[in-house]
Amino acid sequence: MSAKLDRLVRQLKESLGDRVGEPVIALGEVTVAIPAEDYLEAMRRLRDDPALRFEQLMDLSGIDYSEYTGYQGKRFAAVSQLLSITHNWRLRVKVFAPDDDFPVVASVMEIWNSANWYEREAFDLFGIHFEGHDDLRRLLTDYGFVGHPFRKDFPISGYVEMRYDPEQKRVIYQPVTIEPREVTPRIVREETYAKGGGRG
């Protein structure tokens, strides 16, 4: 298995050149980070190069790295999972949006049509704009929804709730009346935890 991954990594370096980041093998998967300006061209080559031939874009999703422990870097990334049916291998491609306040990356809808809804979803949930997408509407949230709910600074219970108002005889929006409650706190252990030979 690992021989195959090495072959994929060699091929990636050969085809994409040194403008892209170093491909990383971890847990039996290959990840490559591509700078935003080379993204579209590199993706096209990933599909069309006969030695790589990633025919399918299985998934594309946004991610907000702002609260990742020990992370310093760009906040938003669009991450694609590519699959080659010909060579039977997978690749994960990361592209970081250069501007944290107005994240924009190129759309790969022209290369893989399946990107259409994935990019709409990433736009809806993370507010990442995909340049060149011809129908960038919200996908999952309500008509007229404000904000991007999967960003880390968006509260889990949201800002507004909907109810039927018997006086006005219609459905209205109002500020949420519930408060987020955390039963189990989020904990990240130091690396030395439980390894000191103590009672751990």
Next chain:
Amino acid sequence: MADVKNYTINFGPQHPAAHGVLRLVLELDGEVIVRADPHIGLLHRGTEKLAETRTWLQTLPYLDRLDYTSMLPSEHAYCLALERLLGVAVPIRAQYIRVMIDEMARILNHLLSIGTHALDIGAMTMVLYTFREREDIFDVLEAVTGIRMHGAYYRPGGVYRDLPDQMPKYQENRFKNAQTVKELNEARNGSLLDFLEDFTKRFPVYLSEYHTLLTDNRIWKQRTVGIGVISPERALQKGFSGPMLRGSGIEWDLRKKQPYEVYDRMDFDIPVGVNGDTYDRYLVRMEEMYQSNRIIQQCIDWLRKNPGPVITDDHKVAPPSRAKMKGSMEELIHHFKLFSEGMHVPAGEAYAAIEHPKGEMGVWAVSDGANKPYRIKLHTAGIPHLAGVDELVRGHMLADATAVIGTIDLVLGDVDR
């Protein structure tokens, strides 16, 4: 001459053939569909966001609720991703149990899919038969997991418990007399595996009944042959997977090509279609059920002969047994930490994909070393398939829209997440 314009209609969100809360905005020229624009999200529960606020184990039951017609395989993808991050090994018996239950879920899913597809386009009887068979599988799932649908049975590192020794039996009541109960219990006198084996023997007969009802049925063929055709190239472009891809003639099945668990030890075939139309996809699903039946039989054989543990003994991941926990301080601490704080998953990311009955189901899990996921992306097969509806129905009549929605095997819980 009067000015004739295209007009737009709403299909759903409350339409019996929409398989849930799908709102399909159809632009029609007379009775011909010019454009279809699916509006989804009416069942959006934010599973991925909810997962970020819960521990890794608390997230697991949410996965059942994605595709509520084949529940346990979704958990499977999640557990695989988590096991890869944690680096824990799954006992071989647990792997066989998972494969067996996945294949039961495949039968469950395809029975519902074909039954309701036929119902949507006019063959009322099918759904009555397929739901009869589903009932047997639900009985097995209830005996194994304790609940009919949302089992929460797969755990990181194995499965929750071993298969039960007995199959629950019917009891006499004022609706069922002794004679009826005796007949009903005939297959239930042995273990769960005996009951399941009896089912796998009966099932090919049922399948041939469905073939008699549908396969050469003139109306069924008129409604499905040549409807919703997609070429292999377009299917790849559109990100299709599962029966939608195989129906177009591409032999791609993760169980064979990227085997997980013990699928590499199983003997089964991958059916493929030729024309990529609704009828071919129906035939692919029928054959897949037959192949699943074969896999289940192989699993039953193996499981009978090979007892063993069903969950890892790494107590940082899986809890110790109750008996041990009551007697040992260390086990008690493990148990308490696991269910209060939860397991800590090493920082990293993993994308695990399985051959879900509907296609590729993938879970991309990102951890920063905490006891909760940093981000989970659920890739379900339904999204690209529904996104492809526009292309599949364009140029067809309005009535064919239901045939196409039936053939993509739509479940909105799966699409909206």
